[in-house]
Amino acid sequence: MRARYAIDNSVRYLLLFSALISIFIVFLIGLFTLREGWAAFRGIGLVQLLAGHVWRPGREEFGLLAMIAGSVLVTIGAVALGVPLALGGAVFLAEVAPRRARDLVRPAVELLAGIPSVVYGLFGMVVLVPLVRRIPVPGNTGYGLLSASIVLAVMILPTITNIAEDAIRAVPKEYKEGSLALGTTYWQTIVGVILPAARSGIVAAIILGLGRALGETMAMIMVIGNSVIIPRPLNANPLTLFLSQARTLTGNIAVEISYATGLHESALFATGVVLFVLIMLINSLARLLMRRRVS
Amino acid sequence: MRESRVVSLVTTRKKGRKANVSRRHLVQKLAFGFLWLTGLVVVAALLVVVGYVLLQGARVITPEFLLTPPRGGLSGEGGISTTIVTTLYLVPLTIGIATPLGVGAAVYLVEYAGEMQGNEGVLLRLVEVARFGVETLSGVPSIIFGLFGYALFVSALNFGFSLLSAALAGACLILPTIIRTTEEALRAVPRSYREGSLALGATQWQTIWGVVLPAALPGIITGVVLGVGRVVSETAVFYVTLGGSYKMPTSLLHGGRTMALHLYYLAMDTRAFDKAMGTGAILVLSIIAINAIINSLSRRLTLELKGG
Numbered sequence: 001m002r003a004r005y006a007i008d009n010s011v012r013y014l015l016l017f018s019a020l021i022s023i024f025i026v027f028l029i030g031l032f033t034l035r036e037g038w039a040a041f042r043g044i045g046l047v048q049l050l051a052g053h054v055w056r057p058g059r060e061e062f063g064l065l066a067m068i069a070g071s072v073l074v075t076i077g078a079v080a081l082g083v084p085l086a087l088g089g090a091v092f093l094a095e096v097a098p099r100r101a102r103d104l105v106r107p108a109v110e111l112l113a114g115i116p117s118v119v120y121g122l123f124g125m126v127v128l129v130p131l132v133r134r135i136p137v138p139g140n141t142g143y144g145l146l147s148a149s150i151v152l153a154v155m156i157l158p159t160i161t162n163i164a165e166d167a168i169r170a171v172p173k174e175y176k177e178g179s180l181a182l183g184t185t186y187w188q189t190i191v192g193v194i195l196p197a198a199r200s201g202i203v204a205a206i207i208l209g210l211g212r213a214l215g216e217t218m219a220m221i222m223v224i225g226n227s228v229i230i231p232r233p234l235n236a237n238p239l240t241l242f243l244s245q246a247r248t249l250t251g252n253i254a255v256e257i258s259y260a261t262g263l264h265e266s267a268l269f270a271t272g273v274v275l276f277v278l279i280m281l282i283n284s285l286a287r288l289l290m291r292r293r294v295s
Numbered sequence: 296m297r298e299s300r301v302v303s304l305v306t307t308r309k310k311g312r313k314a315n316v317s318r319r320h321l322v323q324k325l326a327f328g329f330l331w332l333t334g335l336v337v338v339a340a341l342l343v344v345v346g347y348v349l350l351q352g353a354r355v356i357t358p359e360f361l362l363t364p365p366r367g368g369l370s371g372e373g374g375i376s377t378t379i380v381t382t383l384y385l386v387p388l389t390i391g392i393a394t395p396l397g398v399g400a401a402v403y404l405v406e407y408a409g410e411m412q413g414n415e416g417v418l419l420r421l422v423e424v425a426r427f428g429v430e431t432l433s434g435v436p437s438i439i440f441g442l443f444g445y446a447l448f449v450s451a452l453n454f455g456f457s458l459l460s461a462a463l464a465g466a467c468l469i470l471p472t473i474i475r476t477t478e479e480a481l482r483a484v485p486r487s488y489r490e491g492s493l494a495l496g497a498t499q500w501q502t503i504w505g506v507v508l509p510a511a512l513p514g515i516i517t518g519v520v521l522g523v524g525r526v527v528s529e530t531a532v533f534y535v536t537l538g539g540s541y542k543m544p545t546s547l548l549h550g551g552r553t554m555a556l557h558l559y560y561l562a563m564d565t566r567a568f569d570k571a572m573g574t575g576a577i578l579v580l581s582i583i584a585i586n587a588i589i590n591s592l593s594r595r596l597t598l599e600l601k602g603g
Contacts, residue, residue: 008498012407018399019408020421022474023428025467029439032446088333096330105334107590108341114582115344116528118558119575123344126351126568154340161337187323208434215436217531218559250438250531257445257535272442276435283434 033276037269044263049270055228055252057260062267064274066230070145070246071275073231074224075213077149077242078156083206086157090164090205095190113158121222124151129223137243139234143225146242151219156209163208167201168194200289207286211279217250226251249275345579352576355569361577365541365557371567375574377543381458381551382527384544385537388462389469389526394519396466397473400425404474405481406503433471440468441535449536456538456550464536465529469522476521480514480596481507513596517589524585528578530555554578 040049044062052063089109093102124147133142171194179189195202225245234240247255253268253275260268359374366373408422444464454460484507492502508515530553538550539560552560554574561571 004498004501008500011500012403015399015403015407016418016421018396019403019425020428021396021400022432022470023424025470026428026431026435028447029435029443029467032443032451033439036442036446085333085336088330089337092330092334096327097334101331101334105337107586108338110590111345111583111586112337112341114524114528114586116530116555116558116575116578116582118528118530118555118562119348119578120344122558122562122568122571122575123347125562126572127347154344157337157340185319185323187326188319190326211434211436215438217436217438218534222559222562250436253438253442254531254534257442269442269446272439276439279434279436280431283431287430 030276033269033272037266037271037273039263039266040270041273044267044270049267050274053230057256057264057267060263062263062270064249064252064271066228067247067249067252067271068274069230070224071214071248071250073241073246074145074148074152074220074248075210077145078152078213079206079210081149082153082156082209083160085153086160086205086209087164087202089157089161090168090202091190091195093161094165094168095186095194109158109161112154113162117155117216117219118222120151120155121219124148124219124223132243135243137234137237137240140240140243141225141245143223144243144245145224145231148220148224148246148248149242151223152213152216155216155219156212159212160205160209163205164198164202167198167205170201171197204286204289207282207289211282211286214248214275214279214282215250217248217254220248221251221254224248224251226255228252249278345583348572348575348579351569351572352574352579355573356576360570360573364543367541371561371565371570375554375557375570375577377541378552378554378557378574379577381537381544382553382555384458384551385462385465385533385553386523386526388458388547389465390519390522392462392466393469393473393522397470397518397522398477398515400429400470401474401477401481402503402508404429405478406499406507429471429474432467433475437468437529437531438535440464441532443467444532444536455548456536456540457548458537458544458551459547461533461537464532465526468529468532469525472521472525473518476518477511477515480511480517483514483596484510513592517592517596520585520589520592524582524589527553527581527585528555529553530559534559 040062044052049062049064050068051065052061053065054061054063055066089105093105093109097105128147128150129142131142132144132147133140175193175197176189179193180186184192224247226247227245228247229245231241231244231246234243249271253271256264257268361374361379362376363374364377365371365375404422404425408419408425441464444460444467448454448460448463449456454463488506488510489502492506493499497505533553533556537552537556539552539556540550541552541557541560542549544551555578558571558574558578561567561574
């Protein structure tokens with residue numbers, strides 16, 4: 001009897017220990033990226049690092065502005081292309097689709113989520129980039145924000161669709177029935193009752209998609225061109241901004257980490273810290289919204 | 296505009312009501328048309344990407360492609376055998392590290408933390424911290440896991456670019472996935488199972504081990520299989536921890552390249568797109584297989600719990 005309870009107690013602490021591993025890893029990640037990036041923060045200065053236009057490791061110039069602009073712009077592009085599609089898909093799956101259509105679309109979304117990012121990148125390089133290159137604008141290489149945004153839009157779609165669908169399904173049935181009983185059409189009920197009730201969950205879904213977009217690495221390297229420039233329109237039409245090449249924060253780390261040393265390496269870790277903080281902020285915003293939905 | 300507002304507000308006039316109703320139905324039709332279109336686009340996007348990669352890949356996939364090692368070179372000569380083996384080494388290693396920790400964490404969070412009383416203030420605080428950790432970890436982008444793995448395992452602990460470093464970093468990456476799926480599986484086990492076991496005099500751990508875990512097993516396996524999928528498709532983490540040598544790894548401290556990494560090198564460094572497509576096709580096929588496993592497992596789980 002006593003032995004059984006002794007086992008019970010020791011197991012309890014062993015399990016507590018494994019439950020605390022995650023926070024320990026988070027702590028270690030923060031510790032190590034900060035420690036390695038510290039030299040850059042001290043040597044270059046936070047302001048110079050965040051606002052400097054020039055990234056020229058050979059001359060010890062480390063400014064991340066171009067990469068921040070690249071990450072933000074490609075995320076905006078992906079959200080603009082992906083969110084209508086993803087939300088449409090979520091409403092379709094939750095409210096409109098008959099069983100058969102649902103049984104086709106849901107696995108498709110799951111599979112889209114599972115496809116490796118390098119496969120998306122490869123598809124982008126081989127199919128999308130040559131298509132984009134056909135747009136007749138001088139300086140357009142096909143590699144750039146537009147190709148990257150399209151690839152990224154497909155990649156964040158499953159995240160947004162899944163979470164938004166859950167949020168829509170969580171709306172109490174009575175809301176829907178009450179609205180329909182008042183004589184509204186189904187669509188009016190969706191727009192006027194269901195979507196507003198699911199709003200915070202939907203916003204959280206979009207924000208989580210945003211976080212995924214900012215964190216994507218390999219597919220971005222493969223299609224965005226990786227030039228360290230602040231994207232500018234290629235001609236008088238401001239939309240040609242999206243034909244410009246760019247580099248993301250994630251890409252900056254992955255492209256250069258294999259040969260970087262000294263201050264350069266430290267600056268890459270500092271890039272990681274910037275990215276980490278950005279994504280932490282975004283995700284906690286999403287979490288806040290989701291929690292409000294629960295309560 | 297104003298007219299339509301009047302029409303929608305004043306419902307007593309019969310004529311207006313009729314026009315309003317038909318207009319409302321028109322709007323609904325258009326909107327539903329758009330929704331159907333999005334569903335179609337999702338399926339089409341999948342078919343185009345998967346179909347293209349599989350068709351292009353089929354041209355280079357031969358037994359020889361699968362069974363010979365890569366020989367490097369400018370056109371990415373040779374096959375992909377060593378990258379398949381490296382992937383097969385890395386998956387069980389990573390899963391082997393992450394699964395016990397992940398399942399253990401989930402068991403604590405569901406079975407122990409759920410029942411806590413007010414007098415266990417410190418423990419409750421710890422549980423909150425642990426939950427925060429899981430949530431945060433699941434949002435960390437993979438390249439950060441790579442950087443971290445590079446700083447800690449590759450450099451500080453001096454494991455070098457190796458299977459060991461990559462597996463440890465990869466385990467951190469898939470840990471939240473396993474914890475979350477296991478938590479869900481445990482929550483789905485009916486309370487009466489636990490009560491029945493406890494009433495028979497079993498301790499809490501005996502109940503968990505003998506009753507709850509077996510009932511939740513399909514769900515837990517789903518989490519593990521999801522983890523397998525992530526390791527197979529992950530690139531960023533292994534790009535900075537695994538080294539990228541295409542030779543066959545012979546020990547834990549040897550580097551290597553997984554299929555996904557190989558695809559990246561083929562496409563970016565050697566521009567051997569045909570071979571890259573071949574590798575991509577194998578990757579996509581493995582992901583399809585993995586998804587099929589997950590689907591059949593989750594179907595079994597729902598059936599079992601409904602039946603029980």
